[in-house]
Amino acid sequence: MTISPLSRKNVQALTPYQSARRLGGKGDIWLNANEYPTSPNFDLLHRTFNRYPEPQPEAVINGYANYAGVKPENVIVTRGGDESIELIIRAFCEPDDHVLHCPPTYGMYSVSAETCGIALKTVPLTADFQLNLAEIERNLDRVKVVFVCSPNNPTGTLVNRVDLLKLLDITRNKAIVVVDEAYIEFCPQASLVNELANYPHLAIIRTLSKAFALAGLRCGFTLANAELIGILQKVIAPYPLPVPVSDIAAQALQPQGITQMQERVNDVLNNRAWLIEQLSKIPTVVQIFETEANYVLVKFQDSEKIFKTLWEQGIILRDQHKALGLQNCIRITIGTRNELEQTVKAIKLV
Ligand SMILES: *Cc1c(COP(=O)(O)O)cnc(C)c1O
Numbered sequence: 001m002t003i004s005p006l007s008r009k010n011v012q013a014l015t016p017y018q019s020a021r022r023l024g025g026k027g028d029i030w031l032n033a034n035e036y037p038t039s040p041n042f043d044l045l046h047r048t049f050n051r052y053p054e055p056q057p058e059a060v061i062n063g064y065a066n067y068a069g070v071k072p073e074n075v076i077v078t079r080g081g082d083e084s085i086e087l088i089i090r091a092f093c094e095p096d097d098h099v100l101h102c103p104p105t106y107g108m109y110s111v112s113a114e115t116c117g118i119a120l121k122t123v124p125l126t127a128d129f130q131l132n133l134a135e136i137e138r139n140l141d142r143v144k145v146v147f148v149c150s151p152n153n154p155t156g157t158l159v160n161r162v163d164l165l166k167l168l169d170i171t172r173n174k175a176i177v178v179v180d181e182a183y184i185e186f187c188p189q190a191s192l193v194n195e196l197a198n199y200p201h202l203a204i205i206r207t208l209s210k211a212f213a214l215a216g217l218r219c220g221f222t223l224a225n226a227e228l229i230g231i232l233q234k235v236i237a238p239y240p241l242p243v244p245v246s247d248i249a250a251q252a253l254q255p256q257g258i259t260q261m262q263e264r265v266n267d268v269l270n271n272r273a274w275l276i277e278q279l280s281k282i283p284t285v286v287q288i289f290e291t292e293a294n295y296v297l298v299k300f301q302d303s304e305k306i307f308k309t310l311w312e313q314g315i316i317l318r319d320q321h322k323a324l325g326l327q328n329c330i331r332i333t334i335g336t337r338n339e340l341e342q343t344v345k346a347i348k349l350v
Helices: 057-068 080-092 106-114 133-138 163-171 193-198 228-234 245-250 255-279 303-312 337-350
Strands: 075-078 100-101 119-122 143-149 176-180 201-206 222-225 283-289 296-302 329-333
Touching: 057 075, 057 222, 057 245, 075 080, 075 228, 080 106, 080 143, 080 176, 080 201, 080 296, 100 106, 106 119, 106 193, 119 193, 133 163, 143 163, 163 176, 163 193, 163 337, 193 201, 201 245, 245 255, 255 283, 255 296, 303 337
Parallel strands: 100 119, 100 143, 143 176, 176 201
Antiparallel strands: 075 222, 201 222, 283 296, 296 329
16 A cells, blocks of 8 residues: 555656755765855844744845835745745646746746646747747747746856846736846846836745855745735745744844845855856866856866766765756856865866
8 A cells, every 4th residue: 555646646746856955965065055155143032932923024024125125015025935936836827827937947946836736838048048038929828927047047147138028028917927036146236126116927036045145044035016925925824934034034134134245245256256267277167157146057078077076075066967958067156265276176186
């Protein structure tokens, strides 16, 4: 007797998201999950652990609204940006609707769609990692949610702003356009937040996991017009954020926390420039892709050899060899200068 056949067919068929942690590895240098390499330090200020938390903690909502330049009514806080992805699918997709994504891109859009039993349409990015708008337009039938990631994970590239606005125009009254801005702190000028007033069907995903250095907190946001936020409020869990999480998130969003985040960003950008400079001198490096985020996608002559050799030395990178169009590519998170020095040294010796 086995109960597996009792689970939903789509769950039986599901390949779970291959998160960096699930893939494992042993070592001291973790450059595979786009985390910040060191932890900020916070003390808990609230100790009412016996009480349920506020459903949408005011200090967190106001802090993020203030930081993002929107009104509190334009913000919903979730358990990481990942929960926002699933929330939007659950709120908007009927069983026979479709979700559209543009690989190579973040894997959670397809995993969340499959988990919800929603069919997925795939319109690959062009060779220079831009939207194929003509093909997207031809495939919009029954599509309720379009996911676009900018800066895109794992390529690091920005999607052209004019293309995003065209996408918003061709989907008006038809579909929600989700622009995933998980890495926007590394290129804040590229945000679409100022377009919210023009597009009721635009939803922007944000997170504290990357530039805010709080991946362990599990705290993310969706920014949208009040009507869209209200719909997500209807389907979100009653108490999504644990008391310690909102406590620390509220502190991280104070002016001092924002300043520290910006200092971190400057650090990452300096180290990224250094890494790219070093990699460009290594003969086994075929191509270094343009990046606006805290990671860089690199094409090698033989990426599997590089990946495996460094893995065995405890330098854990993110293999992209099997991602659409990314043969022989590895994604390297910008770690500390010391971690990057060791990584460069190890690559040179392969
Ligand atoms: C990291 C990431 C997220 C969100 O991560 P959370 O830790 O769940 O907030 C969302 N989208 C992309 C593209 C990411 O890389």
